[in-house]
Amino acid sequence: MSTMTKMYDVAVCGGGVAGCAAAIAAARSGMKTVLIEKQCILGGLATSGLIYIYLPICDGKGNKVMGGIPEEMLKRCTAYSPFELPEAWGGPVNGDNGRTHKSKIRYESCFSPAGFSLVLDQMLAEAGVDLWLDTMMTGCEKDGDRLTALYAANSSGTIKIAAKCFVDGSGGAFLARHAGCRIHTAENFVTPWVVEVSSHRTSMKVSGDVDIRTFGTFNENFSFPACASGKDVTGFVRNSWALIREYYDQLPPEERKRNFPLQLPAMPQLRKIAAIDSFHNIEDSDCETHFPDSIGVAGDWRGSLTTVWETSFGALVPRDVKGLFAAGRCIGSTGSAAWEIFRVIPAAAMTGEAAGTAAALCVKSGCSTHELDVKLLQKTLSANHCQLFYPFFNEG
Ligand SMILES: Cc1cc2nc3c(=O)[nH]c(=O)nc-3n(C[C@H](O)[C@H](O)[C@H](O)COP(=O)(O)OP(=O)(O)OC[C@H]3O[C@@H](n4cnc5c(N)ncnc54)[C@H](O)[C@@H]3O)c2cc1C
Numbered sequence: 444m445s446t447m448t449k450m451y452d453v454a455v456c457g458g459g460v461a462g463c464a465a466a467i468a469a470a471r472s473g474m475k476t477v478l479i480e481k482q483c484i485l486g487g488l489a490t491s492g493l494i495y496i497y498l499p500i501c502d503g504k505g506n507k508v509m510g511g512i513p514e515e516m517l518k519r520c521t522a523y524s525p526f527e528l529p530e531a532w533g534g535p536v537n538g539d540n541g542r543t544h545k546s547k548i549r550y551e552s553c554f555s556p557a558g559f560s561l562v563l564d565q566m567l568a569e570a571g572v573d574l575w576l577d578t579m580m581t582g583c584e585k586d587g588d589r590l591t592a593l594y595a596a597n598s599s600g601t602i603k604i605a606a607k608c609f610v611d612g613s614g615g616a617f618l619a620r621h622a623g624c625r626i627h628t629a630e631n632f633v634t635p636w637v638v639e640v641s642s643h644r645t646s647m648k649v650s651g652d653v654d655i656r657t658f659g660t661f662n663e664n665f666s667f668p669a670c671a672s673g674k675d676v677t678g679f680v681r682n683s684w685a686l687i688r689e690y691y692d693q694l695p696p697e698e699r700k701r702n703f704p705l706q707l708p709a710m711p712q713l714r715k716i717a718a719i720d721s722f723h724n725i726e727d728s729d730c731e732t733h734f735p736d737s738i739g740v741a742g743d744w745r746g747s748l749t750t751v752w753e754t755s756f757g758a759l760v761p762r763d764v765k766g767l768f769a770a771g772r773c774i775g776s777t778g779s780a781a782w783e784i785f786r787v788i789p790a791a792a793m794t795g796e797a798a799g800t801a802a803a804l805c806v807k808s809g810c811s812t813h814e815l816d817v818k819l820l821q822k823t824l825s826a827n828h829c830q831l832f833y834p835f836f837n838e839g
Pocket residue numbers: 456457458459460461462479480481482485486487488489492494495496497498578579580581612613614615617634635636711712713714770771772773786787788789791
C-alpha cells in the first residue's frame with residue numbers, strides 16, 4: 444500500500460470531547476481542518492468509555508463559569524436521551540437532568556453516551572471538519588523542534604497528514620509523546636462503568652430495564668501506576684473485567700437472568716494517562732487564583748466543593764515542541780486536585796475550544812505556537828462567548 448499525503452491548516456488527533464471541540468473551533472475560524480480518530484465513535488472516554496454525566500459548567504453558587512462550545516455541547520448532549528437541563532439553566536419546569544442529589548440545580552446533565560456521539564458528529568459536520576474515523580495516528584515528522592506532519596494508518600494504508608498547526612486531543616498526549624514532549628504521569632484506580640440489563644435501579648436508569656452501573660470505589664488493591672505501556676493497559680482492563688465478573692458471579696442464578704452486562708467500555712477507563720510538560724503546569728496552589736493569560740474557567744465538580752480555577756494559556760503549550768497545542772486531559776495539569784478538575788468533560792471542551800482557536804490564530808498570523816499573542820486569543824474567545832475569568836474571587 445502506498446503512502447498518500449494530505450495537506451491541512453489544522454490537524455487534530457483524537458475525536459474525544461477535547462479533540463471535537465478543537466476541530467470545531469478551528470473549522471469555524473475558517474481553517475481547513477482534519478480530525479482523526481482511531482475508533483468508530485466520537486466522544487472518546489465520555490461515550491465509548493460509557494461515561495454519562497456532563498459535569499457542571501457553574502460554580503455551585505448559581506453562576507455560570509463556561510460559555511462557548513462547552514455550553515453548546517451541554518445544551519445539545521441531551522438531544523437523544525431522556526434527560527433535560529434544570530429549569531434554572533433554561534430547561535423545562537420539572538426537567539430531569541438525571542442527577543438525584545442537590546446538584547439538580549447545577550448547570551449539568553446526564554446524557555446517553557451513544558446519543559452524545561451522534562450529536563458530536565452533527566457538530567463536526569456543521570462546522571465543515573474533515574473527519575477520518577478508524578484512523579490511528581502512528582508517528583510524526585518534525586523540522587527541527589517544529590511538528591510538521593503526523594502519520595496515520597487506516598485501511599487505505601499509511602497517510603501523511605501535513606498541517607500548519609496541530610492539536611493533541613488524544614487523551615494520553617500520544618501525539619506530543621511521538622513529537623518528543625516530556626510528560627507527567629499519575630496513579631489510576633479501577634471503577635468500571637458498564638451498561639447492564641437490570642431489574643433494579645443502580646446508577647443511571649437509561650430507560651426501561653437498562654442501566655449504567657458503576658462498580659467499586661477507590662481501592663488500593665486496584666490502584667495502578669501511570670499506564671505508559673500497552674501491557675499495563677491490558678492489566679488494568681482485565682482487572683476491571685475481573686471485578687465485573689466477581690459481581691455477577693455472586694448473584695443467585697435466577698437473578699442473573701434479569702441482571703447481566705450488556706456493554707463493556709471500549710476504552711480503558713483510565714482517568715489520568717499523561718500530561719504534557721507545558722509552560723504552566725497547573726498545580727493545586729493555582730486554585731482560586733487570577734491569571735491574566737486565562738483562556739477559560741473550570742468549576743470544581745467534586746461533591747459540594749465550589750472552588751473555581753482560571754486556566755493559564757501556558758498549560759496548553761508544550762515546552763519542547765512547536766506547532767502543537769494540547770487539549771483535554773493531557774494539558775499540563777499535574778497537581779493532584781488540579782488534574783481532577785481539568786480531566787473532565789466540560790474542562791476538556793473548554794481547553795479544546797481554546798486550543799483549536801489558538802491553532803487557527805497561529806496559522807492566520809503565521810506565528811509559532813510559542814509566540815502567539817494571548818490578548819488576541821482572549822479577544823477571539825470572548826467574541827465566541829467564552830468566559831475567560833471568574834469575577835467573584837475574594838468575595839468570601
Ligand atoms: C471511570 C471514569 C468516570 C468518569 N466520570 C466522569 C463524569 O462523570 N463526568 C465527566 O465529565 N468526566 C468523567 N470522567 C472523565 C472524562 O470522561 C474524560 O476525562 C474526558 O472525557 C476526557 O476527554 P478527552 O477528549 O480529553 O480525552 P479522551 O476522551 O481520552 O479522547 C481521546 C480520543 O483520542 C483517540 N485517540 C487516542 N489515541 C489515538 C491515536 N493514536 N490515533 C487516533 N485517535 C486516538 C481516542 O480513541 C479518543 O477518542 C470519567 C473518567 C473515568 C475513567
